[in-house]
Amino acid sequence: MMKLTQTAMNMTFKEKSAWGSLVALALISYWYFPAAFDAASDAADPGRLVWLSVACIVALIIIEAIYQSVIAAADGGASDERDAHINLKAERIAGYVLGITLFSLVGRIIAVEAFEVAETMTALTIAVSILLTLTVSEVAKLISQIAYYRFSA
């Protein structure tokens, strides 16, 4: 417990921020995406997906705002050249992940449409899938940031 407190004290504001964002995003995504894919395939009630998405975005914004203001009050929200350097490196990795996941999604859509290898994807399912690729790339960015803060850079 003492070591954990010491580790937290050795983190910059940006690193604590990345940890908070990662946990919030992972928890909400873990709940959101199964429910969203379920709602997207329910053609009878497309409004459920909209409300689900709005609720998740609002929840994410509230959690982030509360957490960021708490750690900013403790740390002053300072950032410097190392934070910017790490952010750039993490953005590059996130870009690769986004490219790979988006191309995989396009490949899947083409395979489904051309070869009927699986059930046809609806527009809503594709929309949720695109949101999933964006979330995966954001998670990759946050994990990369934390790894750079912990192990190098």
Place this chain on the structure above:
Amino acid sequence: MAKTHVRNNIRVLRFQHGEMTQQALAEKVGVTRQTIVAIEKEKYSPSLEAAFKIAAVFGEPLDAVFSYEPGSR
């Protein structure tokens, strides 16, 4: 843990300047304490501007604080 090729004497210089704390050095240079820790442990190579600022805090030329060791990784 990957180290950079840039070596430094910051720990020694802090000791010679009245055990200057990492926090005090960070405030004078305008970076966070964690960045000074990373530079001191040679995990992060500072920008040229930050390196000059660190040298200026100790009143030393740049090459008295930092040196480059190619291929030492």
